[in-house]
Amino acid sequence: MTSFYTEEQVLTRVGRLTRLRLVSYVEADIVRPLATESGPAYRPVDVARLELLSELTEEFELADDTLAIIVSLLDQLHDARADLRTLADAIAREPLEVRARLGQALVRRRG
Numbered sequence: 001m002t003s004f005y006t007e008e009q010v011l012t013r014v015g016r017l018t019r020l021r022l023v024s025y026v027e028a029d030i031v032r033p034l035a036t037e038s039g040p041a042y043r044p045v046d047v048a049r050l051e052l053l054s055e056l057t058e059e060f061e062l063a064d065d066t067l068a069i070i071v072s073l074l075d076q077l078h079d080a081r082a083d084l085r086t087l088a089d090a091i092a093r094e095p096l097e098v099r100a101r102l103g104q105a106l107v108r109r110r111g
Contacts, residue, residue, distance in 0.1 A: 004041040
């Protein structure tokens, strides 16, 4: 079961986060809460993202457009890691000779 957090709970959990900054992140489409009848609902991943965004904003004074680029790159990296994990799982199910050939190809590719 996935937990969801209200805006008030998010502001409490992420100590550095102000309501104005939260609204700014949502308006900049850096964080996308779920729309519910009782208002925006934030997932644990949103809370983690808000913690990172708050730290980057406070420590490096990054603008929202820069934060959006950083978050986009992090999302791409996360997706690439998930794809690589799926590929590794698929390779692990292949016969030994196929895995050996793929391993040799990777060694050759790396030089």
